[in-house]
Amino acid sequence: MLRWRRRCRWSAAGVICRRAAGAPGRDAIPLFRPVAGQLGAWRKLMTTDFAALWQQAEHLSGAGRHDLARPLYARLISDRGFAPLAHLRLAVLDRRNGDLRGATTQALAALAAAYADPDLMELLCKVLLTVGETRAALACADRLMGSQARLESCAEVGKMLSDHMLPEAALPLLRRAMALGLANSPAIRYLVGLNLMYLGRLAEAREELERSVAGDPSLAAAHWALSKLGPSDQRNQRVDRLRRQLAITQDGAHDAPLLWYSLFQELDASADGKAAWCALQRGLALRRAQVRFGETAQEALFAAAARGLALATRVAGRAAGQTSGPTPVFVVGMPRTGTTIIEQQLCEMFAVASAGELRDLTVQMRWITRIPGAYQFDQILLDALDENALALLGERYMAHAGWRAGGSRYFIDKWPDNYLAIGHILVAVPQARILCVRRSAVDTCFSNLKEWFGAGYYYSYDLAETARQYIRFDRLMGLVEAMCHPRVAFIEYEAFVRNPHAIAAKAGLELGLPRREESSGGPGPTIATASTVQARQTIDARRIGAWRRYQAHLQPVIELLAASGCSLEREDQQVPGHR
Structure with missing residues (x-):
């Protein structure tokens, strides 16, 4: 060898x-x-x-x-x-x-x-x-x-x-x-548990993750996964375990922020709002100190996204041939806004395959332009793609993603950030459909702030930066909506969770998706996203207005959103217990 x-x-x-x-x-x-x-x-x-x-x-x-x-x-x-x-x-x-x-x-x-x-x-x-x-x-x-x-x-x-x-x-x-010999490795136990979570085998996942933490109490990723899994009757023990670990973990430790996020998740679920916010605030500050995020670059990126929309408008009247293969449906939006549960509902009701959160679009953009970088979009990358390059992008994207349809005529690519490339997608893949998911402003910001994303979404570790990111997103969606493009539809999270079948049926009709002859029977076996546990639960409206519990702490977010003209809540958002 x-x-x-x-x-x-x-x-x-x-x-x-x-x-x-x-x-x-x-x-x-x-x-x-x-x-x-x-x-x-x-x-x-x-x-x-x-x-x-x-x-x-x-x-x-x-x-x-x-x-x-x-x-x-x-x-x-x-x-x-x-x-x-x-x-x-x-x-x-x-x-x-x-x-x-x-x-x-x-x-x-x-x-x-x-x-x-x-x-x-x-x-x-x-x-x-x-x-x-x-x-x-x-x-x-x-x-x-x-x-x-x-x-x-x-x-x-x-x-x-x-x-x-x-x-x-x-x-x-x-x-x-x-x-072969790694049965006692906490790292391997964690990875096994994580992948069992993705596959919906939650009881087995919980067992492996508990073994992982027992073998190494400092393994923050396992604590985070367990905070999502539960069960609720063992939450006090998990909280005590996290507090013991945090007591011996220095703030400068790489995994310290994730331990604080895990503690927040547990305390938030136990209705201890005061202690939960203290944990989240500590985690936010420690994580923000670890990452680099520049808003000037973000402004440039969103401007490039807007130029992509303008390009799509200019070429809309030209005859365009369809790229070979099945039809991709891009479900896009800010993270933690319901994209996963909406995708799963569409797959249950319509003959469309779930391909997961694909990185193929950005990878092929970088292949075509020869511009190095990560899986995220940037201004230079988007601006480098002219109409000829986008034609090649469509071919390469379909060659690398189309197989995931598994024989279906339609498949869903649910990489949330693809909202930044809507114009590019419309030009590159003439048969593509795009579903834009929107959620109310403060709920979106709060859901981003309390989620640990790891690599990416670095704005989400600061209240003001998160609010300004939402403002940029909201303005971009306004431009998309003004296009009135026949291959683009919108879905509102609040309306969806109140009546998932009717709203999903309306969206599927707008996108031209064929109905299934029989229901798929619920969420698919594989949901490899941060929402893998939530997406397997009954869809309901209980998460609407979750930010109100922390309203006093979220004032910087609320003030920035209000000053920008964003609607803080949707008209039908009020729910019992959140007045």
Whole structure:
């Protein structure tokens, strides 16, 4: 076997530690190394001359001389044994340089040159996921699962699949890692519990998460998951456990904010509003100190989104051919505004498949424009897409997302932030439908403030920044509504939770979705979002006006929203107990 030159350890804190002894810095590219007695299929394919060339290339790469290492890796492509490894190395170099297109080309070339070896399948799966080739990565994961894979391979790939919200593929590998020796790892127990949550197996998830916390009380992510799961009759014990852990956790600790968020979640559910707000306030302050968020960049981003709408208006009258494949339905809106429960209701009533929260749109935007960056949109990215680029975007998006329809004529892509690319979507995918979800202003802000998002939505850790983000969203939705576009519909959260069947039926009719002959029987088995527990509960209006309990503390939000002209509540929002 050839392995990356790094040691992998599942720590008690639930993090895969990857540090190479003597590595030249935090961002050093991991290197391959041979492991005696474990070369497997590769030993038979590798020649002495090419092995020496490989070692030379690795030495140069390890010294940071990637410019000199690259041509050596390119020469290694001609050797059958080293070809997939050399392509993978070039993919990593291209990805590090921000060249997603080059990295994708090299990763797919590595896949084409691959041979049966579990360690190669592990490396391929990881790299393919990072470049957005999810379907190919899943094929590698399947082959890994069917092989004599090592413990570390199962754990690492299982975690990466979990990070990409692919619980059906992640869970078997994580279970395999447990069987091979990681049954007592709190990190593995947490990941297993998380993916069981995504799959709706809540009792099993609770059991695994409790074992995780028992093994490592500092594992904040497990506390957070348990605060969503309950049960309510054990809440006091969980609160006491969290307080004991916070008493020995320094504010500067990386996981301290999430522990405070978990405590808020538990106290909020137990109706201890005063203590709950104190916990949330502490969590907000600590998390805001950890992240970078600039409102100037946000203003530029929303301006670019508005220019995308203008482009869609200009080209609306032109004849446009439909991209091949099923019809995507984009359910968009600010996070924690009901997008998941609305998506699930649509899938229950209409012949449409749930594809989850896909990252394919932004990944393919970056592939086309060659602009490096994260899965989030930015102003430079949106402005770089002209009409010709958008035509290619439609083709590549459908090639990478269409398979998720599973034979259905329609599928839902529920990445909330796609509201920033509505104009781009309308041009790129001529058959696409878009459903914009709106929720009342203060409820939206409060639901964002009290949710732990991890990576992304960095505005949500400050009251004023959250209010201003909603104001930007509200103005953008006003522009979208003014378009009166036939492929765009709106749905109001408050109206939906009061009469889900009627409102969903109206939205489905506006979007042209075909009704199911029989109901699907409720939420789908996989809901890989922050709302996975809530979406499996009965839809009701009890969360309307939840912010009123913390009204005094939310005054900065209320004042900013009112000054901007936003309606704080919808006319039919008042519910008993929230007067």
